Amino acid sequence: MGKKIATVITDMFEDVEYTSPADAFKEAGHEVVTIEKEKGKEVTGKNKEATVTIDYGIDEVNPSDFDALFIPGGFSPDQLRADDRFVKFTKHFMDEKKPVFAICHGPQLLITAKTLEGRDATGYKSIQVDMEYAGANVADKEVVVCQNQLVTSRQPDDIPAFNRESLNVLA
Amino acid sequence: MGKKIATVITDMFEDVEYTSPADAFKEAGHEVVTIEKEKGKEVTGKNKEATVTIDYGIDEVNPSDFDALFIPGGFSPDQLRADDRFVKFTKHFMDEKKPVFAICHGPQLLITAKTLEGRDATGYKSIQVDMEYAGANVADKEVVVCQNQLVTSRQPDDIPAFNRESLNVLA
Numbered sequence: 001m002g003k004k005i006a007t008v009i010t011d012m013f014e015d016v017e018y019t020s021p022a023d024a025f026k027e028a029g030h031e032v033v034t035i036e037k038e039k040g041k042e043v044t045g046k047n048k049e050a051t052v053t054i055d056y057g058i059d060e061v062n063p064s065d066f067d068a069l070f071i072p073g074g075f076s077p078d079q080l081r082a083d084d085r086f087v088k089f090t091k092h093f094m095d096e097k098k099p100v101f102a103i104c105h106g107p108q109l110l111i112t113a114k115t116l117e118g119r120d121a122t123g124y125k126s127i128q129v130d131m132e133y134a135g136a137n138v139a140d141k142e143v144v145v146c147q148n149q150l151v152t153s154r155q156p157d158d159i160p161a162f163n164r165e166s167l168n169v170l171a
Numbered sequence: 172m173g174k175k176i177a178t179v180i181t182d183m184f185e186d187v188e189y190t191s192p193a194d195a196f197k198e199a200g201h202e203v204v205t206i207e208k209e210k211g212k213e214v215t216g217k218n219k220e221a222t223v224t225i226d227y228g229i230d231e232v233n234p235s236d237f238d239a240l241f242i243p244g245g246f247s248p249d250q251l252r253a254d255d256r257f258v259k260f261t262k263h264f265m266d267e268k269k270p271v272f273a274i275c276h277g278p279q280l281l282i283t284a285k286t287l288e289g290r291d292a293t294g295y296k297s298i299q300v301d302m303e304y305a306g307a308n309v310a311d312k313e314v315v316v317c318q319n320q321l322v323t324s325r326q327p328d329d330i331p332a333f334n335r336e337s338l339n340v341l342a
Contacts, residue, residue: 012246075183075246078276082297105249112300126253129283133304 002029003067003170005101006093008086008109009052010036014074015045016156017103018052021070024163030170032070035061037083046074058085063092068170073104073124073155081112091115094150101166103153107131120146122154145169173200174238174341176272177264179257179280180223181207185245186216187327188274189223192241195334201341203241206232208254217245229256234263239341244275244295244326252283262286265321272337274324278302281321291317293325316340 005025009018022032036043036054044051063069069090071077080086086109093100094115102110107123108130110116117135122128122144131138143153143161148169153162176196180189193203207214207225215222234240240261242248251257257280264271265286273281278294279301281287288306293299293315302309314324314332322340324333 075249078246078249078297082295108297108301111304112297114300124253126249126279126283129285130279130301130304133282133301133306135304 002031003099004031004033004065005068005070006061006063006066006089007032007034007070007072008036008080008089009034009043009054009072010076010079011043012046012074012079013043013050013052013072013076014104014156015047015050016159017074018045018072019050020159021072021101021103021163021166024167025070025170028167028170033066035089058083058089061089063089066093066098068099068101069093071100071102071106071109073106075105077105077108081109087113097147097149099149099151099166099169101151101162103158103162104155107136107152119150120144121150121152123152124154173202174270175202175204175236176239176241177232177234177237177260178203178205178241178243179207179251179260180205180214180243181247181250182214183217183245183250184214184221184223184243184247185275185327186218186221187330188245189216189243190221191330192243192272192274192334192337195338196241196341199338199341204237206260229254229260232260234260237264237269239270239272240264241337242271242273242277242280244277246276248276248279252280258284268318268320270320270322270337270340272322272333272340274329274333275326278307278323290321291315292321292323294323295325
Protein backbone atom coordinates (compact mmCIF):
# COMPACT_ATOMS: atom_id res chain seq x y z
CA MET A 1 0.00 0.00 0.00
CA GLY A 2 1.46 3.32 -1.11
CA LYS A 3 1.71 6.05 1.52
CA LYS A 4 0.99 9.75 1.03
CA ILE A 5 4.08 11.76 1.93
CA ALA A 6 3.80 15.50 2.62
CA THR A 7 6.95 17.31 1.50
CA VAL A 8 7.55 20.83 2.80
CA ILE A 9 9.93 22.67 0.53
CA THR A 10 10.85 26.14 -0.70
CA ASP A 11 13.60 27.88 -2.66
CA MET A 12 17.25 27.02 -2.01
CA PHE A 13 16.55 23.43 -0.98
CA GLU A 14 19.56 21.14 -1.42
CA ASP A 15 18.68 19.81 -4.86
CA VAL A 16 19.66 16.16 -4.54
CA GLU A 17 18.22 15.92 -1.02
CA TYR A 18 14.81 16.38 -2.61
CA THR A 19 15.22 14.62 -5.95
CA SER A 20 16.82 11.39 -4.76
CA PRO A 21 14.49 10.55 -1.85
CA ALA A 22 11.44 11.71 -3.85
CA ASP A 23 12.41 9.39 -6.71
CA ALA A 24 12.99 6.51 -4.28
CA PHE A 25 9.62 7.06 -2.59
CA LYS A 26 7.80 7.18 -5.92
CA GLU A 27 9.58 4.09 -7.26
CA ALA A 28 8.42 2.21 -4.15
CA GLY A 29 4.82 3.18 -4.93
CA HIS A 30 4.41 6.09 -2.53
CA GLU A 31 2.96 9.50 -3.38
CA VAL A 32 5.07 12.64 -2.85
CA VAL A 33 3.00 15.81 -2.38
CA THR A 34 4.89 19.12 -2.34
CA ILE A 35 3.72 21.93 -0.05
CA GLU A 36 4.87 25.56 0.13
CA LYS A 37 3.08 28.85 0.73
CA GLU A 38 1.43 28.88 -2.68
CA LYS A 39 0.06 26.20 -5.02
CA GLY A 40 1.55 26.15 -8.52
CA LYS A 41 4.67 28.09 -7.56
CA GLU A 42 7.99 26.82 -8.89
CA VAL A 43 10.74 26.54 -6.29
CA THR A 44 14.38 26.08 -7.26
CA GLY A 45 17.21 24.27 -5.51
CA LYS A 46 20.29 26.14 -4.32
CA ASN A 47 22.46 24.52 -6.98
CA LYS A 48 19.81 25.31 -9.63
CA GLU A 49 19.78 21.64 -10.64
CA ALA A 50 16.17 20.97 -9.67
CA THR A 51 12.88 22.84 -9.90
CA VAL A 52 9.76 21.66 -8.11
CA THR A 53 6.19 22.70 -8.86
CA ILE A 54 4.24 23.06 -5.64
CA ASP A 55 1.14 20.84 -5.38
CA TYR A 56 -0.61 22.64 -2.52
CA GLY A 57 -0.41 25.82 -0.52
CA ILE A 58 -0.01 25.29 3.22
CA ASP A 59 -3.49 26.72 3.89
CA GLU A 60 -5.07 24.12 1.58
CA VAL A 61 -3.77 21.02 3.37
CA ASN A 62 -4.61 19.19 6.57
CA PRO A 63 -1.75 17.16 8.06
CA SER A 64 -4.26 14.47 9.02
CA ASP A 65 -4.60 13.66 5.31
CA PHE A 66 -0.96 12.51 5.09
CA ASP A 67 0.83 9.38 6.29
CA ALA A 68 4.35 10.81 6.56
CA LEU A 69 6.44 14.00 6.36
CA PHE A 70 9.61 14.58 4.31
CA ILE A 71 11.82 17.64 4.94
CA PRO A 72 14.66 18.10 2.42
CA GLY A 73 17.65 20.23 3.50
CA GLY A 74 19.54 23.25 2.20
CA PHE A 75 18.31 26.72 3.14
CA SER A 76 14.68 25.69 2.65
CA PRO A 77 13.82 24.50 6.20
CA ASP A 78 15.09 27.67 7.88
CA GLN A 79 12.86 29.82 5.68
CA LEU A 80 9.84 27.57 6.25
CA ARG A 81 10.19 27.66 10.03
CA ALA A 82 9.91 31.45 10.01
CA ASP A 83 6.24 30.76 9.13
CA ASP A 84 4.24 29.34 12.05
CA ARG A 85 1.95 27.36 9.72
CA PHE A 86 4.82 25.07 8.67
CA VAL A 87 5.92 24.64 12.28
CA LYS A 88 2.41 23.60 13.30
CA PHE A 89 2.13 21.27 10.29
CA THR A 90 5.43 19.60 11.25
CA LYS A 91 4.42 19.25 14.90
CA HIS A 92 1.38 17.15 13.92
CA PHE A 93 3.55 14.36 12.46
CA MET A 94 5.88 14.28 15.46
CA ASP A 95 3.02 14.39 17.99
CA GLU A 96 1.11 11.63 16.16
CA LYS A 97 4.28 9.53 15.75
CA LYS A 98 3.82 9.38 12.00
CA PRO A 99 6.99 8.75 9.95
CA VAL A 100 9.19 11.84 9.56
CA PHE A 101 12.23 11.97 7.25
CA ALA A 102 14.53 14.97 7.72
CA ILE A 103 17.95 15.42 6.15
CA CYS A 104 20.71 18.06 6.50
CA HIS A 105 19.00 21.26 7.74
CA GLY A 106 15.60 19.49 7.80
CA PRO A 107 15.71 19.01 11.60
CA GLN A 108 15.60 22.82 12.02
CA LEU A 109 11.82 22.55 11.60
CA LEU A 110 11.73 19.85 14.29
CA ILE A 111 13.65 22.13 16.69
CA THR A 112 11.31 25.08 16.15
CA ALA A 113 8.33 22.74 16.62
CA LYS A 114 9.98 21.71 19.94
CA THR A 115 9.71 18.03 19.07
CA LEU A 116 13.28 16.76 19.47
CA GLU A 117 13.45 16.45 23.25
CA GLY A 118 14.75 12.98 24.14
CA ARG A 119 14.86 11.84 20.53
CA ASP A 120 17.82 10.17 18.79
CA ALA A 121 18.74 12.15 15.69
CA THR A 122 21.42 13.63 13.48
CA GLY A 123 21.67 16.63 11.14
CA TYR A 124 24.06 18.81 9.17
CA LYS A 125 27.18 19.70 11.14
CA SER A 126 26.21 23.37 11.51
CA ILE A 127 22.95 22.53 13.33
CA GLN A 128 24.18 19.70 15.59
CA VAL A 129 24.73 22.03 18.57
CA ASP A 130 21.25 23.51 18.02
CA MET A 131 19.84 19.98 18.10
CA GLU A 132 21.71 19.12 21.31
CA TYR A 133 20.38 22.26 22.97
CA ALA A 134 16.91 21.22 21.78
CA GLY A 135 17.25 18.01 23.79
CA ALA A 136 18.12 15.52 21.05
CA ASN A 137 20.67 12.75 21.52
CA VAL A 138 22.79 13.64 18.50
CA ALA A 139 24.97 11.03 16.79
CA ASP A 140 27.41 11.91 14.00
CA LYS A 141 26.25 9.00 11.79
CA GLU A 142 25.01 8.73 8.21
CA VAL A 143 21.52 7.87 9.39
CA VAL A 144 19.72 7.66 12.75
CA VAL A 145 16.37 5.90 13.12
CA CYS A 146 14.46 6.70 16.31
CA GLN A 147 11.56 4.53 17.43
CA ASN A 148 10.94 3.32 13.87
CA GLN A 149 9.42 6.78 13.26
CA LEU A 150 12.00 9.52 12.85
CA VAL A 151 14.74 9.11 10.21
CA THR A 152 17.49 11.77 10.06
CA SER A 153 20.70 12.16 8.06
CA ARG A 154 23.49 14.75 7.83
CA GLN A 155 24.28 15.55 4.20
CA PRO A 156 24.05 14.50 0.53
CA ASP A 157 26.62 11.69 1.00
CA ASP A 158 24.22 10.03 3.42
CA ILE A 159 21.32 9.84 0.94
CA PRO A 160 21.58 6.09 0.15
CA ALA A 161 21.29 5.25 3.87
CA PHE A 162 18.57 7.89 4.34
CA ASN A 163 16.48 6.50 1.48
CA ARG A 164 16.97 2.90 2.64
CA GLU A 165 15.88 3.55 6.24
CA SER A 166 13.02 5.86 5.23
CA LEU A 167 11.63 3.16 2.94
CA ASN A 168 12.01 0.61 5.76
CA VAL A 169 9.93 2.78 8.08
CA LEU A 170 7.25 3.18 5.38
CA ALA A 171 7.13 -0.55 4.67
CA MET B 172 40.20 56.22 19.18
CA GLY B 173 39.13 53.97 16.30
CA LYS B 174 38.55 50.30 17.10
CA LYS B 175 39.52 47.32 14.96
CA ILE B 176 36.41 45.28 14.17
CA ALA B 177 36.75 41.69 12.92
CA THR B 178 33.93 40.84 10.51
CA VAL B 179 33.28 37.19 9.73
CA ILE B 180 31.44 36.86 6.45
CA THR B 181 30.92 34.52 3.51
CA ASP B 182 28.63 34.16 0.49
CA MET B 183 24.90 34.73 0.83
CA PHE B 184 25.22 37.28 3.63
CA GLU B 185 22.24 39.64 3.88
CA ASP B 186 23.65 42.46 1.79
CA VAL B 187 22.45 45.51 3.72
CA GLU B 188 23.23 43.86 7.08
CA TYR B 189 26.89 44.10 6.11
CA THR B 190 27.00 47.33 4.10
CA SER B 191 25.04 49.60 6.44
CA PRO B 192 26.78 48.74 9.74
CA ALA B 193 30.20 48.60 8.01
CA ASP B 194 29.64 52.09 6.59
CA ALA B 195 28.50 53.38 9.98
CA PHE B 196 31.54 51.88 11.73
CA LYS B 197 33.94 53.37 9.18
CA GLU B 198 32.27 56.81 9.30
CA ALA B 199 32.77 56.79 13.06
CA GLY B 200 36.49 56.17 12.57
CA HIS B 201 36.61 52.44 13.19
CA GLU B 202 38.35 49.85 11.02
CA VAL B 203 36.33 46.98 9.51
CA VAL B 204 38.44 43.90 8.68
CA THR B 205 36.72 41.12 6.71
CA ILE B 206 37.61 37.49 7.43
CA GLU B 207 36.61 34.33 5.56
CA LYS B 208 38.44 31.11 4.72
CA GLU B 209 40.66 32.71 2.10
CA LYS B 210 42.30 36.14 1.73
CA GLY B 211 41.44 38.03 -1.48
CA LYS B 212 38.30 36.01 -2.19
CA GLU B 213 35.21 37.94 -3.26
CA VAL B 214 32.03 37.00 -1.41
CA THR B 215 28.59 38.05 -2.63
CA GLY B 216 25.41 38.86 -0.73
CA LYS B 217 22.27 36.80 -1.21
CA ASN B 218 20.55 39.66 -3.04
CA LYS B 219 23.65 40.17 -5.20
CA GLU B 220 23.67 43.85 -4.20
CA ALA B 221 27.01 43.76 -2.41
CA THR B 222 30.38 42.11 -2.97
CA VAL B 223 33.08 42.08 -0.32
CA THR B 224 36.78 41.40 -0.85
CA ILE B 225 38.14 39.36 2.04
CA ASP B 226 41.03 41.00 3.92
CA TYR B 227 42.34 37.92 5.75
CA GLY B 228 41.95 34.17 5.80
CA ILE B 229 40.85 32.77 9.17
CA ASP B 230 44.23 31.03 9.62
CA GLU B 231 46.07 34.36 9.26
CA VAL B 232 44.32 36.17 12.10
CA ASN B 233 44.49 36.11 15.88
CA PRO B 234 41.32 37.24 17.65
CA SER B 235 43.49 38.97 20.28
CA ASP B 236 44.45 41.52 17.61
CA PHE B 237 40.85 42.78 17.35
CA ASP B 238 38.73 44.97 19.62
CA ALA B 239 35.29 43.77 18.51
CA LEU B 240 33.42 41.22 16.36
CA PHE B 241 30.69 41.91 13.78
CA ILE B 242 28.54 39.06 12.38
CA PRO B 243 26.22 40.06 9.51
CA GLY B 244 23.21 37.83 8.84
CA GLY B 245 21.72 35.98 5.89
CA PHE B 246 22.93 32.45 5.14
CA SER B 247 26.53 33.42 5.89
CA PRO B 248 26.69 32.61 9.65
CA ASP B 249 25.30 29.08 9.24
CA GLN B 250 27.99 28.25 6.69
CA LEU B 251 30.75 29.74 8.84
CA ARG B 252 29.73 27.77 11.94
CA ALA B 253 30.21 24.50 10.06
CA ASP B 254 33.94 25.36 10.31
CA ASP B 255 35.31 25.03 13.84
CA ARG B 256 37.87 27.80 13.26
CA PHE B 257 35.13 30.43 13.03
CA VAL B 258 33.39 29.04 16.10
CA LYS B 259 36.62 29.25 18.12
CA PHE B 260 37.31 32.76 16.78
CA THR B 261 33.81 33.88 17.85
CA LYS B 262 34.15 32.29 21.30
CA HIS B 263 37.20 34.46 22.06
CA PHE B 264 35.20 37.70 21.84
CA MET B 265 32.38 36.37 24.02
CA ASP B 266 34.75 34.86 26.60
CA GLU B 267 36.81 38.08 26.77
CA LYS B 268 33.67 40.24 26.92
CA LYS B 269 34.77 42.24 23.91
CA PRO B 270 31.99 43.98 21.95
CA VAL B 271 30.05 41.61 19.67
CA PHE B 272 27.47 42.82 17.12
CA ALA B 273 25.26 40.10 15.59
CA ILE B 274 22.20 40.67 13.43
CA CYS B 275 19.55 38.35 11.93
CA HIS B 276 21.18 34.87 11.66
CA GLY B 277 24.43 36.20 13.20
CA PRO B 278 23.61 34.71 16.64
CA GLN B 279 23.84 31.21 15.10
CA LEU B 280 27.61 31.48 15.53
CA LEU B 281 27.09 32.44 19.19
CA ILE B 282 24.90 29.36 19.73
CA THR B 283 27.43 26.97 18.21
CA ALA B 284 30.16 28.62 20.32
CA LYS B 285 27.92 27.92 23.35
CA THR B 286 28.16 31.52 24.50
CA LEU B 287 24.51 32.57 24.85
CA GLU B 288 23.66 30.94 28.18
CA GLY B 289 22.06 33.55 30.45
CA ARG B 290 22.53 36.37 27.94
CA ASP B 291 19.85 38.82 26.79
CA ALA B 292 19.59 38.72 23.01
CA THR B 293 17.42 38.68 19.92
CA GLY B 294 17.73 37.29 16.39
CA TYR B 295 15.83 36.50 13.20
CA LYS B 296 12.45 34.90 13.88
CA SER B 297 13.52 31.50 12.52
CA ILE B 298 16.36 31.17 15.05
CA GLN B 299 14.63 32.51 18.17
CA VAL B 300 13.66 29.04 19.44
CA ASP B 301 17.26 27.86 18.83
CA MET B 302 18.46 30.81 20.92
CA GLU B 303 16.01 30.03 23.75
CA TYR B 304 17.18 26.41 23.81
CA ALA B 305 20.76 27.74 23.93
CA GLY B 306 19.90 29.51 27.18
CA ALA B 307 19.42 33.08 25.96
CA ASN B 308 16.70 35.37 27.30
CA VAL B 309 15.17 36.22 23.93
CA ALA B 310 13.21 39.44 23.41
CA ASP B 311 11.36 40.21 20.17
CA LYS B 312 12.75 43.76 19.98
CA GLU B 313 14.59 45.75 17.31
CA VAL B 314 17.76 45.73 19.36
CA VAL B 315 18.93 44.12 22.61
CA VAL B 316 22.06 45.29 24.40
CA CYS B 317 23.42 42.89 27.03
CA GLN B 318 25.96 44.08 29.60
CA ASN B 319 27.14 46.88 27.29
CA GLN B 320 28.93 44.14 25.31
CA LEU B 321 26.58 42.09 23.13
CA VAL B 322 24.33 43.90 20.62
CA THR B 323 21.79 41.83 18.66
CA SER B 324 18.99 42.65 16.21
CA ARG B 325 16.42 40.68 14.22
CA GLN B 326 16.33 41.85 10.61
CA PRO B 327 17.16 44.60 8.07
CA ASP B 328 14.41 46.90 9.43
CA ASP B 329 16.27 47.00 12.73
CA ILE B 330 19.53 48.28 11.24
CA PRO B 331 19.25 51.91 12.42
CA ALA B 332 18.83 50.76 16.05
CA PHE B 333 21.55 48.11 15.59
CA ASN B 334 24.04 50.65 14.24
CA ARG B 335 23.20 53.20 16.95
CA GLU B 336 23.66 50.76 19.85
CA SER B 337 26.75 49.14 18.34
CA LEU B 338 28.40 52.56 18.02
CA ASN B 339 27.40 53.35 21.62
CA VAL B 340 29.15 50.21 22.86
CA LEU B 341 32.28 51.08 20.83
CA ALA B 342 32.33 54.67 22.13
